[in-house]
Amino acid sequence: MSAAEKLGKIVENRLGSDPDKARGWLRAGWEAENVLFHIAPHRELLPADRYLQQLMMGTMLAPLRHPEESAMVSIFVPCELLQEAELIPYSPEAFSCYLSASFCESCLIQKAEETGISDTLCSYHRTFLGAAESGLLKAPKCVVYTNVTCDANLLTFRRMAEHYGVPSFYLEVPMTVSEASVDFVEKQMRDLKSFLERTTGKTISESALCDRVARSKLSLETFRLVQQKKADKYIPTDLVTPFYSALTGNLLLGSPEEEKYVEMALGDVQRAEKKKGKHIYWMHTIPFYSDAVKEKFLFQEEAQIVGDELSQVCTADFDPENPYRAMAKRLVTNAMNGPSRRRIDNGIRNAKDAGADGVIWFNHWGCKHTLGTAEIARRRFEEAGIPALVIDGDGCDRSKEGEGQISTRIGAFLEMLDRKEGRA
Numbered sequence: 001m002s003a004a005e006k007l008g009k010i011v012e013n014r015l016g017s018d019p020d021k022a023r024g025w026l027r028a029g030w031e032a033e034n035v036l037f038h039i040a041p042h043r044e045l046l047p048a049d050r051y052l053q054q055l056m057m058g059t060m061l062a063p064l065r066h067p068e069e070s071a072m073v074s075i076f077v078p079c080e081l082l083q084e085a086e087l088i089p090y091s092p093e094a095f096s097c098y099l100s101a102s103f104c105e106s107c108l109i110q111k112a113e114e115t116g117i118s119d120t121l122c123s124y125h126r127t128f129l130g131a132a133e134s135g136l137l138k139a140p141k142c143v144v145y146t147n148v149t150c151d152a153n154l155l156t157f158r159r160m161a162e163h164y165g166v167p168s169f170y171l172e173v174p175m176t177v178s179e180a181s182v183d184f185v186e187k188q189m190r191d192l193k194s195f196l197e198r199t200t201g202k203t204i205s206e207s208a209l210c211d212r213v214a215r216s217k218l219s220l221e222t223f224r225l226v227q228q229k230k231a232d233k234y235i236p237t238d239l240v241t242p243f244y245s246a247l248t249g250n251l252l253l254g255s256p257e258e259e260k261y262v263e264m265a266l267g268d269v270q271r272a273e274k275k276k277g278k279h280i281y282w283m284h285t286i287p288f289y290s291d292a293v294k295e296k297f298l299f300q301e302e303a304q305i306v307g308d309e310l311s312q313v314c315t316a317d318f319d320p321e322n323p324y325r326a327m328a329k330r331l332v333t334n335a336m337n338g339p340s341r342r343r344i345d346n347g348i349r350n351a352k353d354a355g356a357d358g359v360i361w362f363n364h365w366g367c368k369h370t371l372g373t374a375e376i377a378r379r380r381f382e383e384a385g386i387p388a389l390v391i392d393g394d395g396c397d398r399s400k401e402g403e404g405q406i407s408t409r410i411g412a413f414l415e416m417l418d419r420k421e422g423r424a
């Protein structure tokens with residue numbers, strides 16, 4: 001049994017009788033891992049990705065160390081205002097990934113389902129709800145959420161605000177991408193500022209906010225450049241790094257830490273060796289625990305995951321001098337908002353940027369808009385000259401079967417890409 005599995009067992013055994021002790025064990029396990037990331041980072045990872053591991057671990061530890069300084073958010077909420085209010089944001093996708101890596105997801109999903117949550121709800125949300133309702137997670141300062149990009153948000157965050165009795169703020173984003181929609185959300189961003197000032201008692205400085213949004217713009221531009229420069233480079237990677245960059249690129253966008261990460265990544269890619277093997281662009285969440293996916297992509301020279309769509313959902317096309325409008329525009333024009341055509345076009349653009357030889361569209365169980373778009377997306381990628389594979393699975397709940405089919409189908413897909421290259 002691995003150390004992570006032992007930790008999961010300890011947390012599970014304590015959870016029913018003493019959630020405070022369970023939280024203490026979970027925190028101790030994550031603190032130990034955090035120390036390891038600093039003193040013995042994975043040798044095969046490039047420096048930026050080692051830093052990214054530390055950054056993510058610190059962000060996930062925050063709600064365990066100082067819950068009263070944390071805010072529960074849905075992943076695409078623009079977080080610059082929260083950062084200015086000195087709140088640390090965390091989302092179900094991020095936190096549940098870490099719970100799953102610690103083998104806690106199964107007992108937490110069970111807890112959520114015992115309270116009436118349907119098993120058709122996305123497992124990131126079921127795990128997160130189980131953590132809250134079992135007492136593993138303490139109350140945050142507040143809850144901030146938006147309907148972008150899925151209806152699971154509306155259920156989870158309303159329920160969390162009620163469960164903890166903390167203030168909440170809902171950002172309603174119209175599906176139509178237009179100036180009128182940006183106007184509508186801009187007003188809400190201004191209201192969010194007032195809400196955060198009232199909730200935290202802190203005053204948000206307009207000039208500091210402008211600087212922060214300017215930093216967001218620069219970070220988005222630099223990250224796109226990193227992805228473009230990857231096209232003919234070999235970047236050794238694990239399965240979590242592309243997803244980590246999606247999490248920090250949303251939750252920490254605007255922070256000096258995210259700026260440091262993208263600058264380090266630019267340096268790494270400039271120094272990287274020439275391309276080896278196949279470049280695969282990943283659409284949606286990644287089942288990081290899957291042995292089948294590890295076998296094909298974990299530090300493999302034959303094929304690497306060069307990007308994840310969730311790390312590139314918005315462009316830098318906004319004016320930081322008007323920070324409320326800039327954040328509103330980012331939210332309205334988020335690639336996951338509106339018709340699926342927008343999401344697919346964004347994926348094609350970013351896959352081409354990173355020199356993708358193929359795309360994998362991951363149908364995460366319960367993610368209705370991803371499942372519903374899969375076949376159209378596969379066709380559109382193929383029409384754009386990028387072979388695409390659709391696979392089914394679960395990015396968080398490892399009890400879902402399917403390892404055999406994932407291994408066989410990815411293996412056949414990579415062979416097909418080899419044959420295609422041989423013919424070229």
Ligand code: SF4
Pocket residue numbers: 093122123124125149150151152153285364366367368370
């Ligand atoms: S995986 Fe899909 S259903 Fe789950 S939180 Fe993300 S977008 Fe929503």
